[in-house]
Amino acid sequence: MTFADPDGDAITLHVIAQDDLDRWLDGQPARVANWVRASGFTARLGGALPVPDDAGGIALALAGYGTAEARARGRFHLAGCAAALPEGVYRLAGLPADRAEEEALGWLLGGYVFDRYADQTRPKARLIAPEGVDAARLEAIAAGEALTRDLINTPASDMGPTDLEAACGALASAHGARMEVIRGEALLDRNFPLIHAVGRAAADAPRLIDITWGDSGPTLTLAGKGVCFDTGGLNLKPGGSMALMKKDMGGAATVLGLAHMIMALDLPLRLRVLIPAVENAVAGNSFRPGDILTARNGKTVEINNTDAEGRLVLADALALGAEDAPDLMVSMATLTGAARVAVGPDLAPYYCDDANVVAALEAGAAEAADPVWRLPFHAPYEAMIEPGIADLDNAPKGGFAGSVTAALFLRRFAGGANYLHFDIYGWNPTPAPARPKGGVGMGARALLAALPRALKL
Template identity: 50%
Template structure:
């Protein structure tokens, strides 16, 4: 669940975003009662400090939120995202300090207002925010809604979210924007996308590849590919029970790709957009693929299965081969792919890989611009030898414990070798704890980044 911004001009309680340098001037503007109340409550303009100040009649007159020092390396640009959970119901307007972007603060509020309440009674009435003057509130609401839709998908347990439900979610978004959707399943999937079929064959919920297309045929071609593993047991190389607890989020790449697509279509960016989602459940049954199996991919390369728990790269391999055949100008894939990326960078910082230096700089710039950060890891070519197989063109895992995120990215590159402008995102897709604008639970990391990247690359900065 998310919320919409109210129209500018709505009568509302002011929320002052207070920096350390701006506190003295603001304090002087307060009434004697409010200054005394702020002092008595211990308010200081440190990051996250909050004070609710009364009017003479005791009603709430204004709110103070400390931001700390915006020049600090630890400054959180989404601090305003803590307000929806901290304020009583009512209508509010932001009063940003000098140097604070009101649009970013308003977006932080909307992202922080998200709640996943599908299986619970709705909570108490939430505070509402008036769109800051000069800010496109409708656009911010669209972005927040796309994030919320993606978060909902990641948070939904696997018993209620299988490949068919992923398809339905994509069709719902397509219907809003006049996009077309084609689906490959059954025997056709076995023939055309053999790796996707093999990974999903053991589940009673049929695997499929979902292909959304939107925009003019002669516009620049942008293709997004999202890993849609609705649950990952590990297959016959079964995970321990603790390793399965969050495996409902293994379709987080598909959710991020869909959220980015929704933002791109919502802004009517001048591109021909494709969204390709291979969706499977990696289950255990008589039809399960096995360690040691050799499967011929859509690209014609044979793949030895070194580990059935490295299934995401298999379904992405067929999807990327399919995507490249359309010769996109920009190809981006999203996947909750490796634990190695989390060990290296933690849950908040997705890894990205690309061999295009200019594109790498643009990705990092876009992430910094919209507070959707990433960190580049190298496509170190010599590590590709770890994927050598004695019986097939390559193995789906390397033979050792090192550089797992890099070898996975190198594996994927084998299936889209001609596309120079290709970015691979290795995501966690989950907020382990609540932070401003980022509630605990499912997250569509890099979706806002990709939206900003496409907008700038194709003419709408």
């Protein structure tokens, strides 16, 4: 997922909108214009056409850029063209300068394949970075996204808490970061009772992974839900709902991909990454519905559903992060089905009450072609997470506002108003340009673009 060497031979790839095709053809030699017309090329979005030279090679190629209306309904349009082009190195021509960064990144992201378990066909068309685009930055972003996708796509047989720890260790080592891990019974000794309770029934011990990087600048803490597989615990999921639970560590995967981007780009900040890594399994020592657990910050939680475990492990991690009062605290989690019902799989819903962070994130999402949608920390719903018998309820009855109540629950542990929570899906159910079916990062690129404004870097 890198750009091609700009110094070698390249095929010019002309990007042509539908309403500009006739004008472009009028300026071409008859041989080219006749070939394009005979081939039925209409410049529809995603269409591609190589034009041969006299020796049977490729003289040039065309990429359809459709209509403005069609482009407004999606993103990363040239990634679809790349998959349809023959092997070669291509240089773009005719692409509007304000679309260059998005399309170049989309081309890189479209080169991703998950081939750990079976050979996969890799796209053969490579792109020279368009003029004016920061190629190294886009390559770092693509690498972070590839890390996220790889982690989510890997099944729990090879991505349990120990494996997730190893992935964290590799990332920390690559960037000279520091890492501490607290495992098993030591979680109780160090006061992480909720992480321990959720993960204690699994054969692979629960743990808290703590990565730190950077020595100066504002402080950013990222907490990612690392439930490597979620059976639902004693509130066992039905088989259909359990099928994709390898992706329940998608929050951790997205945080780690974002951390790679931050460190690879050497942003001037102090970064902390907290990953509670557990498997929510079933055994004689599973935590139970009706249990009341005490969190790291002293708040008591009544367990009304063991399948609402992600907010529990994040609660201890957020409480730890809040002790250092970072300038910005962010949690990412595949937390609730309610969020998916509300906005579907392509939007990253988020919660934040800091106007500066919200403005920065909305602008960053537009710049990065990484759509987000704000949902409310609706204060009147606070009563829904207060069961009376304990400070908090991990699964309020009634089924209303499930994503909102989960976000309110987490905010009780995150400290001040400088808290941003993403309730992501982490999975692309149908292939799309630059986004093959499978694990996908959501919100990370938007947040990366937002950080200079949000933290005044």
